[in-house]
Amino acid sequence: MTFLHRHKWLTPYLLLLPGIAWLAVFFLVPLGFLGYQSLQSGSFESGYSFTWEFSNYWDAISTYNEQLIRSFLYAGIATVIALLVAYPLVYWIAFRGGRWKNLFLILIVAPLFVTYLVRTLAWLNILADEGPIVNTLKTLGILGSDGRLLATGFAVVAGITYNFLPFMALPLYVSLEQIDSRLLEAAEDLYASKRQAFLRVTLPLSAPGIVAGTLLTFIPAAGDFINAQLLGTPRQSMVGNVIQSKFLELIDYPAAASLSFILMALILAALLVYARAVGTERLTG
């Protein structure tokens, strides 16, 4: 007690301690180990040894640039679609939901009660060749008579979008819900049209939610491999599939670790560009 009284500056650090310890043990240590592994050489049978094998990184980039680019492309498209779908949805809930707000929110979160894998497998039924969607599209002539949706890039992006939609919707809802409706009244009093009020008041005030939502969607989507595996073909494989195959099938830990680091670095770089573009204060709300 007296010790803390004398050293008041210590208090915040002591409060931070559990969090820092958690991060250190479960994030930094494994990360360091992964970095160490990514610079090893050898094979599983003869054993791996640490040799500063930087070529692991160049090999990974040159061999798998196709999958890396595809990962960012699919994740980017899925994030944009998720934003376009989620925004009107949660806008309506936040401003028009009334007393049913919480129910609607639960409905958005409800799919998360089911495991990820099962949710993705459900899309095998939704997009099945003889399923209602494909048949409808064929009748309308949008899809050729031997056309299909499963095992295409469309199916993979649809799966990713669906799986990460709640992570876009929830932060968006929080920021829209907090908007003081008197601000919109004030805008109308000042002769702003509905459109102007939205563009000049609502949209900027919901920006922190947009930023948080895009990050929460894009980052896991870029590393995803389940959707590409179940809904795509080898021609849709993403970098997550490669990492998974390196870890499990080839037992090539250095290659898997270096690919993981490359993915992490690229996401971080994308994040920095994004932060610069939207301004860092938006990231923290």
Added chain:
Amino acid sequence: MTMRITRRELVQRGAAGVTILSLPGLLAACGGSSSGGGGSGELADVLRFSNWPLYIDYDEKTKKHPTLDQFTQKTGIKVDYFEDINDNASYFAKVQGPLSQGRGIDRDIFVFTDSSRYPQLLVSKEWVEPLDKDKIPNISNLIDAQKSPTFDPDRTYSLPWQSGMTGIAWNEDVTGPVTSIQQLLEDPKLKGKVTMLTEMADSMGLVMLDSGDDPSVVTDETFDKAIGRVQKAVDDGQIRRFTGNDYAQPLTKGDLAAAVAWSGDVVQLLASNPKLKWAIPEKGAMIWTDNMFVPLEGSSPTASTYMNFVYDPKIQAQIAAYVNYVPPVKGTREELAKTDPETAKNTLIFPSDEMLSEVHSFSGEALNNEDYIQKWQTVLGA
């Protein structure tokens, strides 16, 4: 590839349209067991056994495994049975950590397929305990074809659990008979409606046979020739996907016309989908065997006692009647004929001599060739 979806499990439940993953099984596996393996020669109180889902007899009414109960009655040894192996690669990834440090994994028996590289790795790395053969007099019932596999020529460490064949399955509603791998890979009528298995030995073995090459002796030339054919079929959009046993549902629904498929799966699927057919392709099929091993620090005497028990044809017949794969124990068919003559006649469970002359196994050396594995993974898109 793959976070491969549960292999045999998906077949039954997935085909029914209900895809429940074995989360409880996985959780149970994490809990472990504290019973600890006995020292050499001593029997433990509990046998801890890891196996694939739906791979042992099960009574829907009592929710119990009858043969495991019989084992407990006979020997007093309880069985902790874990259905926590969903595919060879991820199970190996899970256990290799402790085993590589010379520690046990709280199991006395686990199972690996000989068409994967892992049986060879387990033996060469000495991560498995030798069997206690004094406790397995029934080893004399082991069928001749299984007596001397390349990874364990004297059966010092392993005994087969069940075998299965890999051939072509097709859906009669969608296509006529698909009788050869060439047809599967090249017939334009099947474009985008066929799958192959992610297991290299299964898929590549069949393609090599189709090319007239011997999959038990793989050379760079024969391997490259076969992989070129598969790659072309992928590039042309002929092959829709590579799968674990998750081909079952799309095949029964008709999204797929044909698939490279496991015999036992199809026996199980046929019960509810008579329009499915399975056949040995014109140039031959592949055969594989799941093998029981005793992991480091597992109780070999206890495990061996259990192996002896299941090598009794009467017990094996009960298991075979349920799992529909090919039993490795002599006399099983005769025993089964007494209780279930219909199943005993099924040639997918008890292949005729003629069928057995058409099945081949994949070279153990090629299974562990890093270069081949990499090339195969590249075809899979990774």
